[in-house]
Amino acid sequence: MKFHSFLIKYGEIGIKGKNRYMFEDALVRQIRYALKDVDGTFAVRKTHGRVYVDCEGEYDQEDAADALSRVFGIVGICPVVRLANAGFDQLKEDIIAYVAERYPEKNQTFKVESRRSNKHYPLNSMEINCALGEAILEAFPQMRVDVHTPDILLNVEIREEVYVYSEIIPGPGGMPVGTNGSAMLLLSGGIDSPVAGYMIAKRGVALEATYFHAPPYTSERAKEKVVDLAKLVARYAGPIRLHVVNFTDIQLYIYEKCPHEELTIIMRRYMMKIAEHFARKDGCLGLITGESIGQVASQTMQSLAATNAVCSLPVYRPLIGFDKREIVEISQKIDTYETSIQPFEDCCTIFVAKHPVTRPDLERIEKSERNLEEQIEELVKTAVETTEVIEIR
């Protein structure tokens, strides 16, 4: 069946009072972004407190619905057939044709729900419901009316044109990206961090990302994989600025100067510092990590406290209470899992100790870090200056 428009239903943004325009504008922007690579020409418009996507000419219906179902802020997408408003008799015929084509089995229950913006229309909403219901019953005697839990809820809206829709494709919910500032995601090649980014973006936060690589210990392919992950997250979150930091020299210096079992925790502290530097530079309001309590040595409560201590921006950890299984489920849903599990070594595992500290003591860690005083500032500065920025669009 050929649909002419999508009616976009949005949830929370409808209740945000005076900010409503801001939210709707963001939604429109995100919808346009999501549709940019779909075959077809689309016009996004706000009218009567609603958002419509009008599809002009030939377009890929499936891809368009798919792209829209990734736009945060949308709770439902209704494919709409638009008809010329040519009198009630014509409308009856058109509705019968719609039902005939859309529901070839004709054995379902239905209910008609109509609205009219033109209050001079010869019939009121109640009368339209009845007359259209009668016409359908007459045309398809196997169909039954059920006003409480119909299989088909047939919406008919009479405006300058007539809009008919009877299906809601669920959207992802959340709020339009860009309505809640931006945050810096610490993106590794693993399963967790892309999911963390997705979850924060879902609340309307635009993303930037920082990735630490350690050539020659990590390969060009590991970096490619992270770029691929960023692209997958960007399908939901919109454009992402990805900072690729060469972490090798810092890592080797820590390895040389600090107790081996503290390597990971000290490394992570420097990663947070560098990510925070870029976050502040670009006006991000927080950091995002994929940490979950107790998952690995560097994610115990003590370790989290020790890494947290180096930054002053809030650190958001949306997966903090999730089990691995739950995280995997989301990563599969958002299609990052397959990419995440490609086997390339990341910089956290190359020199990892057999028994890293699981209950680091902040004072001791800070004492160990004093061994780094001679060169670390210079190394961090170099790492920041040589960072490669990749714009993911």
Place this chain on the structure above:
Amino acid sequence: MEVYLDNSATTRCYPEVGELVYKVMCRDYGNPSSMHRKGVEAEHYVKESKETLARLLKVNAKEIFFTSGGTESDNLALIGTARAARRSGNHLITSAIEHPAILNTMRHLEEEEGFRVTYLPVDANGQIKLEALREALCKETILVSVMYVNNEVGAVQPVEQAARIVKSYNPAILFHTDAVQGFGKYRIYPKRLGVDLLSASGHKIHGPKGIGFLYINERVKIIPIVYGGEQQKNIRSGTENVPGIAGIGLASKMIYRDLDMKVALMRELKEHFLGGVTKIPNTTIHGLTDENSAPHIISVGFAGVRSEVLLHALEEKGIYVSSGSACASNHPAVSGVLKGIGAAREYLDATLRFSMSEFTTKEEIDYTLETLYNCVPVLRKFTRR
């Protein structure tokens, strides 16, 4: 400086071959099966390429069949002949150090089609034990497949002796050789060696990817593994890859031009590299270094350095090499070949393959040695504790 020492993975195409492929794609693009002139024109390229290959191998042009590459040639050779000879027996023999295109095909025949497969062990030099071959042969044996040059350590296999053993046991047993690494480095005459089937690939000899061929002695019974329009005498259906076919023909012609001189040069460079690299303490050369090793492959173990890390460190300096073999290095499993030749444990995960071509220069080798002298000690300093 960019130094490409991964020629056993793939090679740079000769520019002349690239131009020819382009010409056939864009100008002489006919389908050789078409009845009109455009088709005849395309057929000429196929014929000419076959004739070139036949001349180089001293075989008949009608014994050359084009495929999508070494892997398909190996699949066709093994599956096609095993199925055709099924009534004569169900025993196959190969070596433990074959390319995955052979090993996994054998495994398929073993697991899905009810054949029994013997995998011959190799000695410390990476060459199959002929004694084991003698013992493995039996009444049921229908096919033996031994590679010409091993792709990981460069060991040249005693194909001629092996074929002689097989044929004197029972001349009806077919002998196949995977010559993907040997074709273009050695003059190989299957009929004189007693080889019935021979696989080769275009992109290892400065030709295009996606093209290879299988020599099939005309007396061999073989049934196709792909079905379709019955091209190539119904042995390999599918419209011929004419640009690739033209390309592999020209590349073969070019690589065999002045072959002795090119090989001598590669040997010289190999000697030079071996002399230099063994100056680094705690390194070892896998397999042989004499005439029984391929002129272009050098497998070096660097104790205490993970091969992947050294590979990326060299990459940073513009030097491209493989760890183990490029085809097998996608999965982190340790090389079966290195284990097979009994390499010491500290080298299993610490071996790089350097593979040269006729384009490799002494300057490039010197630069590589210089880089290794700098990198290896640094990387050894930072290893997993």
